[in-house]
Amino acid sequence: MQKPSDELLIAYLDGELDTETSNEVAAAIAGDPALAREAQMLAETSAALRVAFDDVLHEPVPERLLAAARGELGQDKVVRFPDPHKRAAGRAAVGWRRWTALPIAASVASLIIGGGIGYLGAMQSPVGPNVQPQEQIAAASSNWLDNVAGYHKMLVNAGSNDAALVDIPADPQSNGGHKLALPQDFNLPNLKPWGLAYQGGRVLFVEGRPATQLFYTTDNKALGPVTVVVANTSLADKAPTPEQRGDVNMLWWRHHGHEYAVVGTTNLNYLWNIHNDLAWQLDGI
Amino acid sequence: MPQGNKANQDPLSSRQAGSSDPAASGFRPVSARFSDQLVAVLPRLRRFARGLTGSVFEADDLVQAACERALTREHQFQEGTRFDSWMFRIVQTIWIDQIRARDVRKEEPEAEAERIGSDEPMRRIEARLALGEVRLALKELPPEQRTALLLVTVDGLSYKEAAAVAEVPVGTIMSRLARARVALQAKVGGGRGSKNDAEAKR
Numbered sequence: 001m002q003k004p005s006d007e008l009l010i011a012y013l014d015g016e017l018d019t020e021t022s023n024e025v026a027a028a029i030a031g032d033p034a035l036a037r038e039a040q041m042l043a044e045t046s047a048a049l050r051v052a053f054d055d056v057l058h059e060p061v062p063e064r065l066l067a068a069a070r071g072e073l074g075q076d077k078v079v080r081f082p083d084p085h086k087r088a089a090g091r092a093a094v095g096w097r098r099w100t101a102l103p104i105a106a107s108v109a110s111l112i113i114g115g116g117i118g119y120l121g122a123m124q125s126p127v128g129p130n131v132q133p134q135e136q137i138a139a140a141s142s143n144w145l146d147n148v149a150g151y152h153k154m155l156v157n158a159g160s161n162d163a164a165l166v167d168i169p170a171d172p173q174s175n176g177g178h179k180l181a182l183p184q185d186f187n188l189p190n191l192k193p194w195g196l197a198y199q200g201g202r203v204l205f206v207e208g209r210p211a212t213q214l215f216y217t218t219d220n221k222a223l224g225p226v227t228v229v230v231a232n233t234s235l236a237d238k239a240p241t242p243e244q245r246g247d248v249n250m251l252w253w254r255h256h257g258h259e260y261a262v263v264g265t266t267n268l269n270y271l272w273n274i275h276n277d278l279a280w281q282l283d284g285i
Numbered sequence: 286m287p288q289g290n291k292a293n294q295d296p297l298s299s300r301q302a303g304s305s306d307p308a309a310s311g312f313r314p315v316s317a318r319f320s321d322q323l324v325a326v327l328p329r330l331r332r333f334a335r336g337l338t339g340s341v342f343e344a345d346d347l348v349q350a351a352c353e354r355a356l357t358r359e360h361q362f363q364e365g366t367r368f369d370s371w372m373f374r375i376v377q378t379i380w381i382d383q384i385r386a387r388d389v390r391k392e393e394p395e396a397e398a399e400r401i402g403s404d405e406p407m408r409r410i411e412a413r414l415a416l417g418e419v420r421l422a423l424k425e426l427p428p429e430q431r432t433a434l435l436l437v438t439v440d441g442l443s444y445k446e447a448a449a450v451a452e453v454p455v456g457t458i459m460s461r462l463a464r465a466r467v468a469l470q471a472k473v474g475g476g477r478g479s480k481n482d483a484e485a486k487r
Binding site: 005006007009010011014016041042045046048049050051052053056057058059061062064065066068069070071146150151154157 | 320323324327328329331332335336342343345346348349350352353356383416417419420423434435437438439443444459460462463464466467469470473
């Protein structure tokens with residue numbers, strides 16, 4: 001047999017050849033030290049590749065994957081949104097909500113575009129009961145935001161045609177009753193004044209906490225899609241804070257047991273205005 | 286033609302996920318057998334996804350998306366066929382879709398070489414074959430070759446099974462594997478070098 005091709009040599013090493021051909025390749029290797037050396041190196045590289053990924057098998061599987069595999073990302077995991085009946089009472093309590101007047105204007109016209117960032121810079125984190133060290137809270141928040149940004153990119157990368165990624169379809173009748181629905185008393189934020197159309201939602205686990213991600217798209221490619229994430233939290237309220245992860249901008253805040261993030265690749269001015277409108281509609285302000 | 290999953294038709298093998306009243310909540314029950322199979326194959330799916338994406342986080346996102354898709358298409362799984370291969374195919378399909386979407390938007394691939402491995406000490410099976418190098422070299426291969434290598438060399442699927450997952454003929458798997466293995470050897474072991482390295486891109 002002449003020197004076997006790479007395909008034949010590798011198929012031989014993989015045990016994929018019939019007996020006759022395998023014997024021929026083995027004979028060729030036995031009679032050609034260079035070929036034998038090459039076969040040896042190929043085998044070693046394959047072994048190295050297996051070992052390189054072997055550790056993954058022994059890692060603990062993340063809780064969110066186990067939950068996903070068991071179909072437990074169910075209705076009971078949908079974040080309970082603020083009760084609209086408690087809005088009136090809730091609005092009286094927190095001092096840093098003086099700027100609630102702004103979203104009304106924002107939802108009518110972009111009067112505060114350009115002013116939002118300056119305002120953000122002037123905001124201070126609220127003072128409140130806090131039993132966790134600040135370092136832990138900061139680390140947890142950073143991880144939470146890492147995940148929120150990652151989930152944004154995941155949904156955007158999947159594209160609008162990948163309906164399988166959407167747990168909560170925009171049209172509840174479109175899924176044959178196989179998916180979830182938002183709570184009946186939940187007023188889905190209407191972001192049409194910002195050119196954003198609701199496309200559906202996802203049920204997530206972010207840092208071990210259930211969260212709901214709402215997905216909005218726009219024809220304006222300069223603005224791009226926007227996701228809104230709402231999660232439960234036991235941490236103290238926090239004023240809106242800008243963050244960035246790669247090309248993803250975020251504005252996040254905490255209010256009355258809920259953590260919110262508005263996420264997109266558009267600029268922070270735009271996100272700020274959306275956040276104002278959202279916060280008003282969700283009573284997350 | 287795919288057949289329905291018999292486990293779905295057995296009320297004793299079904300369990301509710303989420304609401305206690307699936308009809309009211311609109312939530313779909315997941316058969317215990319199906320989800321058990323899914324849980325069992327998770328480590329291998331994570332390894333496959335880790336090799337495809339080169340990122341811990343992207344890999345787990347990919348596996349989660351695959352689980353969610355599988356649950357919505359449980360009825361499409363044909364009893365008597367290999368569940369792991371079916372899941373590998375779902376992971377691969379979602380990953381390819383994501384790559385295409387990324388290409389369309391002309392995003393730069395993330396520079397995340399440092400995220401590929403963990404901080405744990407690298408073991409070596411040979412002085413010049415550092416595992417980190419192997420992972421990096423794998424990530425430099427074209428997606429199709431990466432898939433073939435992970436399915437056959439890492440996960441031990443036969444050529445026929447890998448061909449079924451990748452939905453290509455066995456001969457295509459064979460040639461992809463050959464190009465990938467030679468290229469990988471050239472990158473990490475100083476093998477036949479640039480000629481084959483260039484060929485591997487084709």
